[in-house]
Amino acid sequence: MLCHEVKIPPTPGGGYRITIGTGLLPTVWERMRADFAASTPFVVTDEDVVAAGHLSRLVGANEAACFVIRPSGEKSKTVDTAVAIVETMEKAFLGRDSIVLALGGGTVGDIAGFAAAVFKRGVPVVQIPTTTLAQADSAVGGKTGVDSSVSKNAFGAFWHPAAVYIDVATVKTLDERQYRAGIVESIKHGLIADSSYFELIEANIDAILARDTGALEQIALANCRIKGAVVEADPTERNQRRMLNYGHTIGHAVEAASGYGLLHGEAVAVGIVAAGLIEAEMGLANGDRLGRIRALFERLGVPRAKSGGIRPSELMDLLRHDKKAVHGWPKFVLIEGIGQVYVRNGAYAVDVPPEIVNSVLERL
Ligand SMILES: NC(=O)c1ccc[n+]([C@@H]2O[C@H](COP(=O)([O-])OP(=O)(O)OC[C@H]3O[C@@H](n4cnc5c(N)ncnc54)[C@H](O)[C@@H]3O)[C@@H](O)[C@H]2O)c1
Numbered sequence: 001m002l003c004h005e006v007k008i009p010p011t012p013g014g015g016y017r018i019t020i021g022t023g024l025l026p027t028v029w030e031r032m033r034a035d036f037a038a039s040t041p042f043v044v045t046d047e048d049v050v051a052a053g054h055l056s057r058l059v060g061a062n063e064a065a066c067f068v069i070r071p072s073g074e075k076s077k078t079v080d081t082a083v084a085i086v087e088t089m090e091k092a093f094l095g096r097d098s099i100v101l102a103l104g105g106g107t108v109g110d111i112a113g114f115a116a117a118v119f120k121r122g123v124p125v126v127q128i129p130t131t132t133l134a135q136a137d138s139a140v141g142g143k144t145g146v147d148s149s150v151s152k153n154a155f156g157a158f159w160h161p162a163a164v165y166i167d168v169a170t171v172k173t174l175d176e177r178q179y180r181a182g183i184v185e186s187i188k189h190g191l192i193a194d195s196s197y198f199e200l201i202e203a204n205i206d207a208i209l210a211r212d213t214g215a216l217e218q219i220a221l222a223n224c225r226i227k228g229a230v231v232e233a234d235p236t237e238r239n240q241r242r243m244l245n246y247g248h249t250i251g252h253a254v255e256a257a258s259g260y261g262l263l264h265g266e267a268v269a270v271g272i273v274a275a276g277l278i279e280a281e282m283g284l285a286n287g288d289r290l291g292r293i294r295a296l297f298e299r300l301g302v303p304r305a306k307s308g309g310i311r312p313s314e315l316m317d318l319l320r321h322d323k324k325a326v327h328g329w330p331k332f333v334l335i336e337g338i339g340q341v342y343v344r345n346g347a348y349a350v351d352v353p354p355e356i357v358n359s360v361l362e363r364l
Pocket residue numbers: 046047048049052054072073074077104105106107108110130131132133134137138139140141142143144152170171172173174175178182264
């Protein structure tokens with residue numbers, strides 16, 4: 001089996017290796033035991049990932065202490081679940097030598113990473129992502145957390161993984177809508193950092209949709225290189241890392257206004273189109289960039305516009321309450337070309353007058 005490796009250079013918590021391959025999962029246990037010989041593994045996963053057969057593929061005939069999150073998905077991303085994980089580890093007499101293996105999508109990765117960050121003041125976590133979103137985005141970068149009853153990721157920690165293993169074959173069992181929505185984060189990486197990567201996705205969209213593992217390995221590698229470089233430059237999101245928020249400011253508002261009926265990636269697609277309209281208003285458009293992006297999203301089968309039921313005024317209110325808003329209004333990440341973030345006075349997120357945003361939302 002061919003394995004690609006990306007080494008993320010020192011981050012607070014040390015550098016780590018990302019191993020990417022097809023059919024890697026059954027070999028992860030042995031690889032992990034070799035790299036972390038002194039540690040006792042504890043697996044966190046969720047019931048849909050177990051049903052898809054991935055837990056048995058990971059553990060094989062080995063003895064493993066395990067916590068299965070039920071039900072799967074955002075509903076379980078709570079402090080209560082983190083508490084249950086910590087208490088299960090305690091009852092299994094696990095100590096500071098334990099290592100948490102997070103097997104699943106972004107939900108599992110965020111919860112398990114957070115539990116690892118707080119268990120006995122922190123034990124290492126290994127991320128083993130199984131969704132297109134987690135493989136492109138959440139498994140790398142060290143953000144972990146759980147939701148409060150008021151907002152998403154209200155409790156959280158930067159807790160970089162000790163290692164990441166990406167088996168691109170695991171996404172073959174993923175639901176079609178989830179699969180497609182997760183690809184939006186890959187497209188975002190091309191838009192903010194690498195035009196040739198964007199072109200690669202455009203040229204290979206049929207193979208990606210067919211879940212061709214060669215194509216998936218290529219995009220996994222590019223995603224890790226891009227996100228890794230951004231995170232290395234700014235591990236705690238003081239400036240450059242904000243570029244990963246491209247399409248997310250309006251995307252988060254659209255996601256919330258849909259009552260979370262839209263998947264995250266679907267809402268981000270709408271947010272990226274909105275960013276393109278803002279760029280046109282601000283004189284940053286060149287050629288038919290937005291047309292290309294819309295065509296790619298159409299091919300991917302994700303929305304390009306908000307649903308008619310969502311009012312611009314509602315989105316404006318949500319933007320005023322954005323968690324990154326300063327004096328009641330957020331800054332926006334924009335691009336001035338494919339692969340080129342617009343940076344003004346050294347800042348990667350810039351001021352856009354509310355009137356411009358409002359007029360864009362009217363047309364979105
Ligand atoms: N930490 C970060 O940097 C970061 C970045 C982006 C998103 N996130 C978080 O990620 C979460 C969303 O993650 P997600 O989109 O991966 O969703 P998810 O983890 O909820 O997974 C979606 C569904 O697919 C199932 N599933 C996962 N892998 C599967 C597989 N291989 N086969 C069959 N079913 C499978 C899950 O059990 C779940 O039911 C959100 O909570 C979001 O806040 C975190």
